[in-house]
Amino acid sequence: MLAYFARRAILAIFTLWAVSVLSFIIIQLPPGDFVDAYMAQLAVMETDVSEQQMEAMRRQYALDKPIHEQYLRWVGNMVRGHFGVSMLWKQSVREVIGDRLAMTIAVSLGAVILTWAIAVPIGIYSAVRQYSIGDYTFTFLGFIGLGVPNFLLALVLMYLGFYLFGANVGGLFSPEYQLEPWSWGKVKDLLAHLPLPAFVVALSGTAELIRVLRANLLDELRKPYVITARAMGLAEHRLVLKYPVRVALNPFVSTIGYLLPYILSGSVIVSVVLSLPTLGPILLGSLIAQDMFLAGTIVLMLGSMTVIGTFLSDLLLMWVDPRIRLGIIQ
Amino acid sequence: MTIEQSVEVGQEQITVDSEERIFVAGQMQLMWWRFRKHRVAVAATVIVAAFYVVVLGADFFAYTDPESTEAYRSLMPPQPVRFFDDGRLSPHVYAVSGKRDLRTFKRVYEADPDQKIRLRLFARGYKYDFLGFIPSDLHLFGVVGARVDESLFFLGTDSLGRDVWSRLIFATRTSLTIGLVAVALSLVLGVILGGISGFYGGVADNIIQRLIEILRSIPTIPLWMGLAAAVPREWSVEQVYFAITIVIALRGWTGLAREVRGRFLSLREEDFVTAAELAGCSRKRIIFRHMVPSFQSHIIATVTLSLPAMILAETALSFLGLGLRPPAISWGVMLQQAQNVETVALSPWLLLPAIPVVVVILAFNFMGDGLRDAADPYGI
Numbered sequence: 252m253l254a255y256f257a258r259r260a261i262l263a264i265f266t267l268w269a270v271s272v273l274s275f276i277i278i279q280l281p282p283g284d285f286v287d288a289y290m291a292q293l294a295v296m297e298t299d300v301s302e303q304q305m306e307a308m309r310r311q312y313a314l315d316k317p318i319h320e321q322y323l324r325w326v327g328n329m330v331r332g333h334f335g336v337s338m339l340w341k342q343s344v345r346e347v348i349g350d351r352l353a354m355t356i357a358v359s360l361g362a363v364i365l366t367w368a369i370a371v372p373i374g375i376y377s378a379v380r381q382y383s384i385g386d387y388t389f390t391f392l393g394f395i396g397l398g399v400p401n402f403l404l405a406l407v408l409m410y411l412g413f414y415l416f417g418a419n420v421g422g423l424f425s426p427e428y429q430l431e432p433w434s435w436g437k438v439k440d441l442l443a444h445l446p447l448p449a450f451v452v453a454l455s456g457t458a459e460l461i462r463v464l465r466a467n468l469l470d471e472l473r474k475p476y477v478i479t480a481r482a483m484g485l486a487e488h489r490l491v492l493k494y495p496v497r498v499a500l501n502p503f504v505s506t507i508g509y510l511l512p513y514i515l516s517g518s519v520i521v522s523v524v525l526s527l528p529t530l531g532p533i534l535l536g537s538l539i540a541q542d543m544f545l546a547g548t549i550v551l552m553l554g555s556m557t558v559i560g561t562f563l564s565d566l567l568l569m570w571v572d573p574r575i576r577l578g579i580i581q
Numbered sequence: 582m583t584i585e586q587s588v589e590v591g592q593e594q595i596t597v598d599s600e601e602r603i604f605v606a607g608q609m610q611l612m613w614w615r616f617r618k619h620r621v622a623v624a625a626t627v628i629v630a631a632f633y634v635v636v637l638g639a640d641f642f643a644y645t646d647p648e649s650t651e652a653y654r655s656l657m658p659p660q661p662v663r664f665f666d667d668g669r670l671s672p673h674v675y676a677v678s679g680k681r682d683l684r685t686f687k688r689v690y691e692a693d694p695d696q697k698i699r700l701r702l703f704a705r706g707y708k709y710d711f712l713g714f715i716p717s718d719l720h721l722f723g724v725v726g727a728r729v730d731e732s733l734f735f736l737g738t739d740s741l742g743r744d745v746w747s748r749l750i751f752a753t754r755t756s757l758t759i760g761l762v763a764v765a766l767s768l769v770l771g772v773i774l775g776g777i778s779g780f781y782g783g784v785a786d787n788i789i790q791r792l793i794e795i796l797r798s799i800p801t802i803p804l805w806m807g808l809a810a811a812v813p814r815e816w817s818v819e820q821v822y823f824a825i826t827i828v829i830a831l832r833g834w835t836g837l838a839r840e841v842r843g844r845f846l847s848l849r850e851e852d853f854v855t856a857a858e859l860a861g862c863s864r865k866r867i868i869f870r871h872m873v874p875s876f877q878s879h880i881i882a883t884v885t886l887s888l889p890a891m892i893l894a895e896t897a898l899s900f901l902g903l904g905l906r907p908p909a910i911s912w913g914v915m916l917q918q919a920q921n922v923e924t925v926a927l928s929p930w931l932l933l934p935a936i937p938v939v940v941v942i943l944a945f946n947f948m949g950d951g952l953r954d955a956a957d958p959y960g961i
Contacts, residue, residue, distance in 0.1 A: 262791070262794065265791070265795070266794070266795045266798050266799075269795045269799075270795075270799055273799065273804065273807075274807075277807035277808065277810075277811065280807075280808070280811030281810075281811050281813075394943060394946065394947075395943075397942075397943075397946060398889075398939050398942045398943035398946060399939055399942075400893050400896065400897065400938065400939075400942070402897060402900060403916075403935045403938065403939070406916075406919060406920075406925065406932060406935070407932065407935070409922045409925065410922065410925045410926065410929060410932065413922050413925070413926045414926060414929075421922070509797065512797070512798055512799060512800040512801065513800075513801075515800040515803075516800035516801045516802040516803065517802070519800070519802045519803055519806070520802055520897055520900075520901065523901060524920070534803060534806060535806065535901055535902075535903075538806055538807065538810035538903060539810070539902060539903070541810070546807060546810070547807075549803070550803050550804065550807050553800050553803045554799050554800065554803070554804075557798055557799065557800055558798060561798055
């Protein structure tokens with residue numbers, strides 16, 4: 252078990268490092284550096300800046316240093332929570348992001364919970380009642396779920412909401428709570444708005460998981476121990492839920508490592524369409540405006556979230572699967 | 582290749598009864614028999630083929646130049662095609678005239694039932710080079726006795742007054758080829774890295790597997806967005822096109838590499854590989870003559886299943902304004918106009934490109950599923 256834990260922890264740390272390098276590459280990719288971009292912006296506003304000031308700024312941001320030193324400095328700042336300044340918003344990145352990170356987590360967690368809540372019962376039903384009308388219906392719906400990209404679904408839902416109810420279905424808060432400080436009322440308002448975007452984000456992942464669970468459970472149900480249990484007169488629901496479902500759920504927990512990047516990735520684009528106050532729209536805005544420090548920070552945050560989430564799911568797997576606990580599977 | 586083998590075998594065994602045919606049939610032949618049984622997959626393949634016919638003959642299927650823009654006919658709704666006139670079959674549309682509503686300042690369009698514009702198949706229209714070298718001006722359909730680019734707007738127009746149908750046809754060409762190019766790049770990377778990983782194992786395998794794990798644990802869309810945003814603004818349409826395929830393939834290869842590695846690992850232990858080794862075959866011959874033919878069908882299935890993700894990646898990036906940019910036309914570029922709810926509420930036909938996206942993705946999924954089942958030697 253310790254070996255498994257150590258392996259996972261090392262991989263997580265290694266992945267975090269890789270994510271930080273990629274984020275840094277994204278920051279460095281556009282031609283010119285931060286100061287050039289800043290100067291261009293000041294030039295538009297017809298503010299004159301002298302060469303000395305530019306050099307001073309370069310020194311201040313360590314842009315005159317070799318690239319690996321810049322990287323180390325940047326990572327050091329990130330770890331200490333100094334995210335730098337956004338050129339686009341003229342605020343510190345921390346202020347721009349504000350509680351958007353929390354909102355992103357809320358939407359993604361909502362989507363994960365919804366994925367499970369929908370996929371587990373449907374997967375079990377489809378496997379137990381294989382080739383029934385219900386199974387075919389869910390399989391068909393599952394394929395539709397796989398085929399419809401979530402941002403298109405969001406667009407169509409927006410249109411339907413507008414067309415049928417004359418209401419804007421976007422956002423996470425009612426207008427009256429938009430700028431309010433946090434209160435119980437605001438939390439309830441958030442919970443009322445969360446299901447729709449969470450559903451849109453969750454849809455394709457749900458379809459995939461239903462297929463996985465159905466296939467796993469079908470394999471399990473054909474095993475001799477199930478027949479033995481049935482022959483011994485165990486009640487059918489108990490028999491199915493207590494043994495085969497638990498085994499079939501196992502790969503399910505491990506797929507969360509793939510589910511999480513998938514869901515976070517989907518939440519970015521869905522947030523843009525539904526104008527949710529998450530990191531997605533800010534990431535898009537910063538990329539279009541080439542505000543690379545902000546963009547890099549957000550990519551790093553989203554990446555770190557998946558790494559941490561995957562690590563947590565590995566721990567969960569350790570708790571669920573006795574074979575890992577006892578060190579049978581590495 | 583197994584096709585030649587199956588042909589030879591087929592000729593020898595013509596007289597043998599059907600049960601024996603199964604034992605001697607080549608791998609492709611067996612796959613085709615199994616695939617044929619999967620009705621939905623066959624139907625999906627026909628749909629995919631139809632889409633690629635549109636890709637090849639885009640100019641023929643369009644009827645106006647997708648770039649011809651006219652401000653006085655912006656956001657025109659689709660024209661319903663009427664097939665019968667006085668009980669006789671005579672497809673036509675009503676002429677549409679637009680004027681500005683002086684209260685709302687929007688353009689409103691009115692159909693004139695007295696002015697019928699006849700449609701015909703195989704009409705003459707703008708000149709183009711079919712397949713790039715055969716000059717032609719033939720189009721699938723057009724109008725009789727009028728200029729087609731002033732009278733026919735089968736699926737309406739976009740905000741710049743460009744014909745949605747013709748643009749949709751050209752968008753299909755871009756979106757479906759970009760998927761192919763991206764998948765080809767991923768395949769090259771996937772086969773090389775997956776092959777090294779599976780055939781040699783050891784340290785190389787460990788490094789490549791960790792690399793794949795890391796790439797797969799990063800959320801794709803933010804990564805793609807970050808990389809795509811770095812494509813310089815002044816690049817030409819073709820340069821952006823290839824940059825975007827590279828960005829997409831950068832992650833796309835991981836799935837294929839895993840598949841190839843898995844196959845290599847399982848085949849390495851097979852008796853026929855050991856036999857080939859003992860017979861003194863070179864490593865190259867073992868890989869390409871013995872191992873690759875036995876898993877190429879799996880690779881084809883995996884490639885088919887990974888195409889929708891590639892197509893979707895381009896659509897999503899272009900939709901966000903980070904992928905292809907005008908004047909390139911793709912489904913994502915077209916959908917970009919439908920980004921805000923006000924526009925969509927007033928001009929819902931701008932959402933039309935969503936339909937081919939969904940159809941193509943579903944078709945590729947079903948086709949890939951069928952291929953995968955057919956490629957499985959233990960399938961029924």
